[in-house]
Amino acid sequence: MSYCKQEGKDRIIFVTKEDHEAPSNAELIEDDPNDPYEDHGLILPNGDINWNCPCLGGMASGPCGQQFKDAFSCFHYSKEEVKGSDCVENFRSMQECMQKYPELYPQEDDNDSAPSGGADNAPTASTSTDSLPTSSPDSTPAATENPAAS
Amino acid sequence: LVTESVVEASVPESIIEVSVTEPVAEAPAVTQTAVSEPAPAAEPVESTAAHSDVPEHAPYLLIGGGTASFAAARSIRARDPGARVLIVTEESELPYMRPPLSKELWFSDDPKATETLSFKQWNGKERSIYFQPPSFYVSPTDLAKVENGGVAVLTGRKVVHMDVRENKVKLSDGAEISYEKCLIATGGVPRNLQVIDRAGEEVMKRTTLFRKIEDFRSLEKISREVKSITIIGGGFLGSELACALGRRSTDLGLEVIQMFPEKGNMGKVLPEYLSNWTTEKVRKEGVNIIMDAVVKNVSYKNDKLEIKLKDGRLIETDHVVAAVGLEPSVELAKSAGLEVDSDFGGYRVNAELQARSNIWVAGDAACFYDIKLGRRRVEHHDHAVVSGRLAGENMTGASKPYWHQSMFWSDLGPDVGYEAIGIVDSSLPTVGVFAKATAKDTPKAATEQSGTGIRSESETEAVAVTLKAETTAPPPPVQQKEDYGKGVVFYLRDNVVVGIVLWNVFNRMPIARKIIKDGEQHADLNEVAKLFNIHED
Numbered sequence: 001m002s003y004c005k006q007e008g009k010d011r012i013i014f015v016t017k018e019d020h021e022a023p024s025n026a027e028l029i030e031d032d033p034n035d036p037y038e039d040h041g042l043i044l045p046n047g048d049i050n051w052n053c054p055c056l057g058g059m060a061s062g063p064c065g066q067q068f069k070d071a072f073s074c075f076h077y078s079k080e081e082v083k084g085s086d087c088v089e090n091f092r093s094m095q096e097c098m099q100k101y102p103e104l105y106p107q108e109d110d111n112d113s114a115p116s117g118g119a120d121n122a123p124t125a126s127t128s129t130d131s132l133p134t135s136s137p138d139s140t141p142a143a144t145e146n147p148a149a150s
Numbered sequence: 151l152v153t154e155s156v157v158e159a160s161v162p163e164s165i166i167e168v169s170v171t172e173p174v175a176e177a178p179a180v181t182q183t184a185v186s187e188p189a190p191a192a193e194p195v196e197s198t199a200a201h202s203d204v205p206e207h208a209p210y211l212l213i214g215g216g217t218a219s220f221a222a223a224r225s226i227r228a229r230d231p232g233a234r235v236l237i238v239t240e241e242s243e244l245p246y247m248r249p250p251l252s253k254e255l256w257f258s259d260d261p262k263a264t265e266t267l268s269f270k271q272w273n274g275k276e277r278s279i280y281f282q283p284p285s286f287y288v289s290p291t292d293l294a295k296v297e298n299g300g301v302a303v304l305t306g307r308k309v310v311h312m313d314v315r316e317n318k319v320k321l322s323d324g325a326e327i328s329y330e331k332c333l334i335a336t337g338g339v340p341r342n343l344q345v346i347d348r349a350g351e352e353v354m355k356r357t358t359l360f361r362k363i364e365d366f367r368s369l370e371k372i373s374r375e376v377k378s379i380t381i382i383g384g385g386f387l388g389s390e391l392a393c394a395l396g397r398r399s400t401d402l403g404l405e406v407i408q409m410f411p412e413k414g415n416m417g418k419v420l421p422e423y424l425s426n427w428t429t430e431k432v433r434k435e436g437v438n439i440i441m442d443a444v445v446k447n448v449s450y451k452n453d454k455l456e457i458k459l460k461d462g463r464l465i466e467t468d469h470v471v472a473a474v475g476l477e478p479s480v481e482l483a484k485s486a487g488l489e490v491d492s493d494f495g496g497y498r499v500n501a502e503l504q505a506r507s508n509i510w511v512a513g514d515a516a517c518f519y520d521i522k523l524g525r526r527r528v529e530h531h532d533h534a535v536v537s538g539r540l541a542g543e544n545m546t547g548a549s550k551p552y553w554h555q556s557m558f559w560s561d562l563g564p565d566v567g568y569e570a571i572g573i574v575d576s577s578l579p580t581v582g583v584f585a586k587a588t589a590k591d592t593p594k595a596a597t598e599q600s601g602t603g604i605r606s607e608s609e610t611e612a613v614a615v616t617l618k619a620e621t622t623a624p625p626p627p628v629q630q631k632e633d634y635g636k637g638v639v640f641y642l643r644d645n646v647v648v649g650i651v652l653w654n655v656f657n658r659m660p661i662a663r664k665i666i667k668d669g670e671q672h673a674d675l676n677e678v679a680k681l682f683n684i685h686e687d
Contacts, residue, residue, distance in 0.1 A: 002586065002676070009579040010421040013676055014586035014632065017685040024680035029668045037553040051228040052543065061227035062286055066298040069231065103285045 049076055062104055064097035203290050204304060204325040208236035210545065211319065211329035213309045213482070215239025217247055217531060218335040218513025218538035220281045223301045225542025232299040233546070236290065238321065240308040243363055244287065246279040249531050251366040252387055253561055255279070256394035264370050267363065279363075312486035314506060331545045334488075334497060334511045335538065336479040338529075342472050343382060345448055352450035358471045360387060369471065373404060376468035380457060382445060383473035384410025384417055386560055389432055391471055393562045396436035406436060407467060409443035409457075415562070419570075420639075420651070421580045427634050431566045440465070476529055478515045491517035494527040501551035503541045510545055512537040520552050522669055523573055523648055530558035555663050569659055572649035572666045574641055583679035584637030584653070638662075638682050645671045647678070658682050 002015040031038075034045050042053045051060040051069060059068045071094040074087035084091075098105035210226050212219045215237045223235045223245075237245065246267070254269035263269060267279045288300030311320040318328040340359035347354075358369050373379060373395055381392045392408040399406045412418065414425035415432050433439055444460040448470065457465040478496040482488065488505050489498040496517035499505045503518055511518075513534040517527040528537075533556035543550055557571040634653065641649035646669050650662040661681050672678050 007421075007423055010423065011579075011581045012423060012632075013581070013583045013679075015583060015676065015679070015684075016586045019586075020680050020683070020685060022680075024677045026672055026674070026677040026681060027670070028664060028681075029670065031664075037550055039554045052225050052539065054539075056228070058224060058282065058286070061224045061301075062282075063288075063298075063300060065227060066231060101285050103283050 049073060058104075063101055064094060064105065067094040067097045070094070204307070204321065204323075205236060205290055205293050205302075205327060207328045208234065208293070209330045210235040210333075211327060211331070212237045212333045212335060213319070214333075214335035214337055214479075214513070214515075215241055215243070215245050215303060215305070216335060216337050216513060217245070217281075217534035218337075218516075218541070219333065220245035221535045221538025222333050222335065222510075222512060222542035222545070225539045226546055227299070227301060229543065229546040229548075232297075234293050234296075234299040235301045236293060236327070237301065237303045238307055238309055238319075238327070239303060239305055241362065242306050243280075244284065244303055244305070245281045246363065247281065247531065248361075250279050251363065252360070252390040252394060255366060256370075257397070264367055309482065312482045314486050314488075314509065317508065330508065332509050333538075333541050333545065334482060334505070334509065334515060335513045335534075335541075336482070337514045338476040338478040340472065341475040341477050343445055343448075343474060345445055346470065346472060349448045350450070353448050353455060353470075356450070356455055356469050358469065360391065360471055360473060361476075372469050373398060374402060377403065378405040378407065378467040379469045379471065380407040380409060380455075380465060380467040381471045381473055382409055382457075383471075383475075384408065384412050384415050384441075385419070385473065385475075386416070388471070388473035389415045389428075389562055390560065391473060392437045392439075393432055393435045396432070399436040405438065405467075407438045407440060407465060408432065409440040409445070409459075409465070411442065411444050413441050415439070416560075416576075418576055419574050421576055421582065423632075424582070424634060424639070424651075424653070425576070428562060428566055431562055435562070476514060478517075478527070480515065491525070491527070493517075494525070496527045502544050502549055503537060503552065504544065510541040512541040518552055522553075522555070522667065526573070528556065530556060532556040532558055555666055557659055557663070566654075567656070568651055568653050569656065569662075570649065570651045571659065571662050572641070572647075573643070574649040574651055578641045578643055578649070580639050580641050581675045582634075582637055582639040582653075583676055583684065584632075584634055585684045637684055638679050640675050640678070647672070647675075652682070655682060655684050 002013055002019045004011065004013045006012075040050050040053070042050055042055055044050050049069075049072065059065065062068075067090070071087060071090035074090045075084040078084045078086055080086050099107070210223075210230075210233055212222055212235060216239075219237050219239075223237060226233050226235050239245075250267075250269050254271075255263055255267065258269050260266075260268070260270075268276050269279070270276055286301070288296050288302045290302040290304050293300065293302040307325075308322040309319045310322050312332075313319070316328070317330065317332075318326050319332075320326050340361050342357075342359055346357055358365055358372070360366070360369060369391075379395055381388045381395070388408060388410065392406060395404065395406045398404060408415075410417070412425070413422065414420075414429040416428050417425045419425075420428060429439055429441070440459075440463070442461070443463070445457055446460045447458040449456050449458075454466050454468060455470060457467065457470070459465070480488075480490050480495070480497055483490045483497060486509070488509070490496070491498040494517045496515045497505055497511040499511045499516055499518045501519040501521055503510045503512055503516060505511050514527075514529045516537060517525065518537070519525050536554055536556040537552065540550060540552060540554075555571055557569055559567070559569040561567055636654035638655065638658075639651040639653060640647045641651075647665055650666065652658055652662060665678060665681075
């Protein structure tokens with residue numbers, strides 16, 4: 001059973017696993033998927049690409065940002081049966097640009113560097129070295145970065 | 151890789167964000183000589199080299215080269231194709247992140263870490279503290295011409311005057327730059343104790359005010375040379391540095407003392423029982439803690455520093471680190487005619503981070519209106535990222551208020567890991583819900599009390615072994631009956647949860663953020679606590 005104590009203005013409750021088994025009756029407000037203030041994921045409610053998504057790392061903002069945007073936009077809106085097959089030129093430009101900045105866009109050996117319009121994957125070089133890691137720590141156990149890092 | 155996440159459009163943001171934290175395998179070796187601008191390695195550019203490299207105009211001018219500024223630069227570039235962004239920074243460094251300076255860089259077993267400023271992340275991958283290597287940036291002289299725009303960084307230059315009427319700034323070397331949109335992200339400088347300020351050269355020479363890369367390098371060197379270091383301040387920075395130094399203390403034969411006026415570490419942040427618990431952990435990292443310590447006087451005697459406390463206690467040490475807060479940098483307020491907040495310090499801006507037309511402020515220096523939590527100023531890394539990004543969005547035509555609540559975290563050695571969000575002020579009433587150790591957990595009680603057992607459960611065997619090897623001799627059984635191993639603490643204002651600390655429970659930040667966003671009055675916080683599944687890993 002849980003027990004509880006008060007230390008001045010601070011209340012402390014100890015609960016066992018069993019105490020917390022029953023589902024919570026706390027009420028949360030339903031989220032509005034079209035809330036203009038909310039940050040969005042990769043795709044905005046209107047179907048456009050959110051270039052500012054942290055998930056893209058520095059891809060849209062670096063020296064090859066324009067080429068990346070062109071290639072990925074083309075792929076995103078491609079209506080071809082083999083999606084993106086009409087974007088070969090864009091991907092080639094992007095690869096050409098990225099090859100000029102190996103530090104930012106390291107090429108992996110087994111990466112499919114030729115744009116494959118055929119596959120579901122939009123081929124890209126590895127993500128840039130950029131990240132703002134703690135802008136997205138929600139899914140990363142940030143606190144474990146320390147001890148595990150040593 | 152971006153590949154998978156880019157295609158799966160329906161994947162929620164939080165999952166996508168995880169993949170971003172994996173950098174490429176090798177951290178670029180960033181050396182000063184690799185910097186493309188003319189600024190020399192460690193010193194600011196002299197005025198004779200002057201104006202030749204300074205652009206006359208920058209459509210986007212970002213004052214300050216820290217985390218908020220970099221986040222804004224990225225946001226602007228993502229949203230405005232071909233944007234030309236100029237960052238002007240006093241420092242001689244390209245933009246970098248601060249948290250590793252008081253955490254990861256101290257724990258690296260790479261002897262070159264101090265030089266390269268690279269560290270291993272929790273997932274084993276190396277990364278540099280620099281957000282981007284030099285090749286990411288365009289040189290200031292090329293900024294106006296380069297085809298698709300870019301981000302240029304002018305180092306070693308300070309903006310000393312801002313003319314809002316004419317939309318231009320003046321630099322320390324006399325050069326002028328006009329702008330269309332401007333971000334002020336000047337951060338702050340570490341506060342010092344008045345008694346040290348007045349104590350003279352010999353004391354100041356032996357005092358570190360910790361904030362920048364050079365402070366880290368300097369302190370790291372000092373830690374190998376002296377016999378005793380005293381940290382004054384019991385908050386985030388002071389406690390993290392104390393733990394970092396404490397961990398090295400045995401190997402280095404170094405005495406580490408930490409003193410502060412509160413009753414325990416993080417006394418202004420954590421409720422007393424957790425502050426006490428944290429203090430015990432810091433002690434176990436090898437730190438000699440002196441609480442209720444108010445420094446009255448610091449003097450230099452016989453090649454030592456002598457710290458005299460108000461209650462008469464005398465402490466002898468070789469070097470002092472003052473970690474007593476940050477003074478936001480608002481020097482441009484006067485010339486720019488910008489308002490400075492008298493309660494929190496910093497430039498006063500609205501909910502959309504705007505000070506005036508075409509001028510935004512983000513990061514440590516921004517005192518902003520938070521629609522949910524009220525006017526505040528936040529000095530954490532994630533806030534710099536979130537506010538920098540938001541400022542960048544608004545500078546490129548959005549009109550969004552501060553809405554996505556930033557978070558923060560602290561590591562104080564292998565036993566204390568917490569993440570927090572919102573207003574986490576120990577003067578508020580709190581309700582803490584902790585997992586009670588059950589009968590079947592008892593055999594682990596000894597390790598549970600030190601926290602190593604909890605950590606080992608969630609890590610792989612290899613990591614667990616590493617951790618155990620690094621802890622000092624088995625700690626004596628903790629006297630207190632309760633063990634605050636893991637749980638969640640709610641901070642209340644008028645019965646509404648305004649802040650949450652996730653104590654040794656991870657990956658629950660989205661639900662914490664949601665509860666704060668809702669701003670509801672919950673009758674039973676234990677029911678709210680259930681949403682966190684604290685008994686699971």
